[in-house]
Amino acid sequence: MWAHSLTAQDYQDLIDRGWRRSGKYVYKPVMNQTCCPQYTIRCRPxxxxxxxxxxxxxxxxLKFLTKGEIAKGNCEDAPMDSLVEDAVAGDFALINKLDIQCDLTTLSDDLKQSLASAEKTKGRGPQKEEPEEFAPAPQREEKLWSGEPSQLMKVLTVPKPGKGADLSKPPCRKAKEIRKERKRLKLVQQSPTGPLRGPQGQGQAPSLGPPKAKCNQPKSLEDLMFDSLPEDAAHKLEVRLVPVSFEDPEFKSSFSQSFALYVKYQLTVHQDPPEECGQTEFTRFLCSSPLEVEKPPDGPECGYGSFHQQYWLDGKIIAVGVIDILPSCVSSVYLYYDPDYSFLSLGVYSALREIAFTKQLHEETSQLSYYYMGFYIHSCSKMKYKGQYRPSDLLCPETYAWVPIGQCLPSLDNSKYCRLNPDPAAVDEDRSQEPGRVQVFHKKAIMPYSVYKQQQKDPSEDAVVLQYASLVGQSCAERMLLFRN
Structure with a gap:
């Protein structure tokens, strides 16, 4: 539907029923019919x-702002990158746990423990053979000279000149092993009795006394993002929040630069034809908004409405995030950026800035506590990355209840379209039950649909209005005005 004008609360209620806007065009996917169901997703900042x-x-x-140019490499940026590290978050948790456990043990102790656990699991079914480099020296010798051709080949094969490892240099060590060794040596030096030995000399770590004041809690998003820069930093980055209005002097003065950046982004990243990147298309898509500007006393200082978050680097706009600020959330609409700076992963960076911005607004307005990322499409990798910003929830397309994404993924793996709400008795609490109370705007007059219906003889009107009422919900149907000509 085309939205000529919407209050912030009306649009908040619409997106909580699966609607989204593109300019003034407001749409809702037909979830159970489309090939790629689009689930509304929100993050809990x-x-x-x-x-x-x-x-x-x-x-x-931070490194770029501090020191200047960094190795760009071959970096393609998505609106919010989905990296392999996130997909194996469980492995990272395991690695961190092992790092803590290994702080007070030597690398040889680690290897012995690995071998012991391998012996325990032996005989429980086919296991992968233990790598030779983890075997003790005597065991390695027996394997090498056991007469097996494969083992002999490994020993007798000599690298050709210019290829393979340089045997004159010490073997390489993994950075993780070096960190553990440094930690162990540091603890040994800090111990008042020298080497970490137990009372019976069994190699047990003594108690290190009460915990230090330093806390090992992970750094918050704000700590990582707003870490202070030195005075002689190579670059200066400033993020400005500008209302989307040609009456705003800041928006008006930066419009030409912002538009030029949009054209460069669309041509380079999306390969759009130039005729589709005109000023009219840009204005209709990212500058026209149906949201009414509101500044209630209990709202944030910037008020509710549509905004551009402009990222200024050394006096030049390198990215623009289009957002809506609503009573309960910050809703991300679009991002365009300078492709020359894609090595900075501006899609990810801007999303993290918007999450931090939501937390900042929450301090002013307690009910504003969510970050909406648009649609999540489980079957599409380009849209699936949004699930990596956790904790997050998906909107059930039948009951319009929010369900943690972790509970939804098993069902979505089996079927593209799912009723996500696990409660079989749950229903849409705001479903349309009295379509006669739908507010209609007709011939410059406001009237309930029950009155309007008496003036019309077209039977198709009923089907259209009933569908509208069911899709927007009873609350919005009674507040918004459905234009009929």
Whole structure:
């Protein structure tokens, strides 16, 4: 439907029923019929913890601002990158756990423990053979000279000149092993009795006394993002929140630069034809908004409405995030950026900035506590990355209840379209039950549909209005005005 004008609360209620806007065009996917069901997704910023890949992006930006150019490599940026590290988050948790456990043990102790666990599991079914480099020296010798051709080949094969490892240099060590060894040596030096030995000399670690004041809690998003820059930083980044209005002097003065950036982005990243990237298309798509500007006393200082978050680097706009600020959330609409800076993963960075911005607005307005990321499509990798911003919820397409995404994934793996609400008795609490109370705007007059219906003889009107009422819900149907000509 075309929205000539919407209050912030009306649009908040619409997106909580699966609607989204593109300019003034407001649409809702037919979930059980489309080939790729689009589930509304929201993140909970108050509980959000950046993943390892998120931290990498923040550190990369900090390094760029501090020192200048960094190795760009071959980096293609999505609106919010989905990296392999996130997909194996469980492995990272295991690695972190092992790092803690191994702080007070030597690498040889680790290897012995690995071998012991391998012996225990032996005989429980086919197991992968233990790599030779983890076997003790005597065991390695027996294997090497056991007469097996494969083993002999490994020993007798000599690298050709210029290829293979340089045997004159010490073997390489993994960075993780070096970190553990440094930690162990540091603890040995800090111990008042020298080497970490137990009372009976059994190699047990003594108690290190009460915990230090330093806390090992992970850094918050704000700590990572707003880490202070030195005075001689190579670059300056500023994020400006600008209302989408040609009456706003800041928006008006930056419009030409913002539009030029949009054209460059669409041509380069999306390969759009130039005729589809005109100023009219840009204005209709990202500058025209049906949202009415509201500044209630209990709302945020910036008010509710549509905004552009402009990322200024050394006096030049390199990215623009289009957002809506609503009573309960910050809703992400679109992002366009300078492809020359794609090595900074601006899609990920801007999403993290918007999450942090939502937390900032929450301090002003307690009910504003969610970050809406648009649609999540489980069967599409380009849209699936949004599920990596956790904790997050998906909107049930039948009951319009929010369900944690972790509970939804098993069902979505089996079927593209699912009723996500696990409660079989749950229903749409705001379903249309009295279509006669739908508000209609007809001939410059406002009237309930029951009155309008008496003036019309077209039987098709009923089907249209009933469908409209069921899709927007009873609350919006009684507040919004459905234009009929």
């Amino acid at each position: 108050l509980q959000f913890q950046p993943s390892k890949s998120h931290k990498k992006v923040l550190k990369k930006m």
